[in-house]
Amino acid sequence: GAGVSQSPSNKVTEKGKDVELRCDPISGHTALYWYRQSLGQGLEFLIYFQGNSAPDKSGLPSDRFSAERTGGSVSTLTIQRTQQEDSAVYLCASSLGQAVGYTFGSGTRLTVV
Amino acid sequence: AQTVTQSQPEMSVQEAETVTLSCTYDTSENNYYLFWYKQPPSRQMILVIRQEAYKQQNATENRFSVNFQKAAKSFSLKISDSQLGDTAMYFCGISGGGSQGNLIFGKGTKLSVKP
Numbered sequence: 603g604a605g606v607s608q609s610p611s612n613k614v615t616e617k618g619k620d621v622e623l624r625c626d627p628i629s630g631h632t633a634l635y636w637y638r639q640s641l642g643q644g645l646e647f648l649i650y651f652q653g654n655s656a657p658d659k660s661g662l663p664s665d666r667f668s669a670e671r672t673g674g675s676v677s678t679l680t681i682q683r684t685q686q687e688d689s690a691v692y693l694c695a696s697s698l699g700q701a702v703g704y705t706f707g708s709g710t711r712l713t714v715v
Numbered sequence: 716a717q718t719v720t721q722s723q724p725e726m727s728v729q730e731a732e733t734v735t736l737s738c739t740y741d742t743s744e745n746n747y748y749l750f751w752y753k754q755p756p757s758r759q760m761i762l763v764i765r766q767e768a769y770k771q772q773n774a775t776e777n778r779f780s781v782n783f784q785k786a787a788k789s790f791s792l793k794i795s796d797s798q799l800g801d802t803a804m805y806f807c808g809i810s811g812g813g814s815q816g817n818l819i820f821g822k823g824t825k826l827s828v829k830p
Contacts, residue, residue, distance in 0.1 A: 635818060639758075644822035645806060658817060691758060695818070701748065701767065704810075704818055706760035 604628075608694050608707035615684055615714055623679045623710045627696030634677050635704070636669055637693045645693065651677065684714045717742045717809050721821035728797045729829055735782075736792045736824045738807030747811025749783070749790045750818070755803040763805070766790065797828045 607626040615621050627634050636648040647661040651671040662668070666684075671677040681688055691709040718741045728734035740749070751763040766774045766783050773781050778795045794801055804825050810818040 637820075645820040647817065647819055650817050693758075693760065695760070697818075703750065703762050703765055705762075706752075709758050 606694055606696050606705050606707035608692075608710050610710060611708065612711045613713070615712070617686060617714055618683055620680065620682045621684055621712065623681075623692050623712070625677045625679070625694030625696075625707060627675065627677070627694070628705055629675075631696035631698050631705075632674070633697040633699070633704075634671055635695045635697075636677070636679050637695070638663075638690045639693060639709070640690045648679070648692075681712075684712075686714050688712060689714045717744070717747075717811065717817070717819050719807050719809055719819055719821035721805075721807055721824050723824045724822070725825045725827070727827040727829055728794075730797055730799060732797055733793060733795045734797055734826065736794075736805050736807075736826065738790045738792070738821060740788050740790060740807070740809050742788075742809060742811055744811040747809055749781075750808040750810070751779070751781070751790075751792045752806045752808060752820075753801075753803045754806065754823075755800075760806075764792065768811075794826075799828050799830060802826060802828045 609624045632653045634651045637645040649669045650658040666682045669679045691711050693709045695704045695706045697704045720739045747768045749766045753761045753763050764776045764779050780793045782791045804823045806820045806823045808820040
């Protein structure tokens with residue numbers, strides 16, 4: 603597609619449930635990033651995939667968070683046993699390289715009730 | 716580890732005037748890139764301008780320009796002839812780190828352009 607696509611755009615879930623957030627990057631982009639943005643806050647780095655290299659998971663806040671990237675394309679961020687503090691907008695970005703810049707999706711707003 | 720600091724949580728400017736948003740960073744990398752992104756209420760992150768650290772010349776994109784001071788690790792954004800549509804959160808970011816190329820942001824500056 604022309605841009606980075608994220609789904610769903612909004613998700614409401616009950617505390618304790620698992621959720622999956624999807625990111626479809628721009629075709630050919632080798633790098634993919636996930637960020638979390640709590641209300642009125644900055645972008646907190648979560649995880650970064652680059653080609654076939656092992657992902658940089660240094661930003662994942664707990665072992666309830668995990669992410670996969672299949673076939674170097676689509677990525678899924680999974681949050682297990684959701685908590686109210688997980689409520690935030692989750693943004694995905696993809697890139698061909700640092701010199702080119704990063705293209706962001708519109709995000710998924712997750713609300714845990 | 717790379718860090719980015721934006722010391723102005725909120726700023727306001729009158730329409731048609733000029734405003735400067737501050738950003739300082741820290742990195743141990745020699746080769747890195749700096750970015751300014753805009754996030755309007757729609758929450759879509761939009762690239763405003765980018766700067767390659769090894770280039771001395773300050774980047775310019777229409778009404779947007781940067782003042783890049785490499786020794787001071789400063790990367791401020793100047794918006795000239797401010798427009799109502801410039802109202803948004805502005806995030807300063809840095810990427811670098813060899814093969815990783817991770818992108819780290821500051822906490823953002825909320826800019827309001829007043830008519």
